[in-house]
Amino acid sequence: MGSIAIPLPSVGSQQDIEVDIRVNGQLRQQNYRVEVFYWKDCYHRHNRAECIREILNGYDKEWQLYYIGMPTDDYVPITFMKRSA
Structure with missing residues (x-):
């Protein structure tokens, strides 16, 4: 599957x-879905890779991983794509 970039408003929760x-x-x-x-x-405060x-x-x-965004010191944004039926 090809991809294109579409700018979105700043991410909330x-x-x-x-x-x-x-x-x-x-x-x-x-x-x-971006979360x-x-x-x-x-839960167990492991390293960040284990947390992800x-x-x-x-x-x-029903959702699959699409993209892991640039993490900050406080959070990581993750984009999921809904699986096809």
Whole structure:
């Protein structure tokens, strides 16, 4: 799958994004969710890689990982894409 970049307003705690795409004349819809996860909320306070793994393993299985954004000292933004039916 190819990709394009679309600027979005600044991320709050969660954004649900619906994109209608026309590819070769066929309309398709893709849903994304951007969530911010705070390091302080990691249950066992492990290192950051383990924290992200814990987040992803416990996340709603209707959504798949799409992109892990640039982390800060306080949080990491993660983008999920809704799985096709």
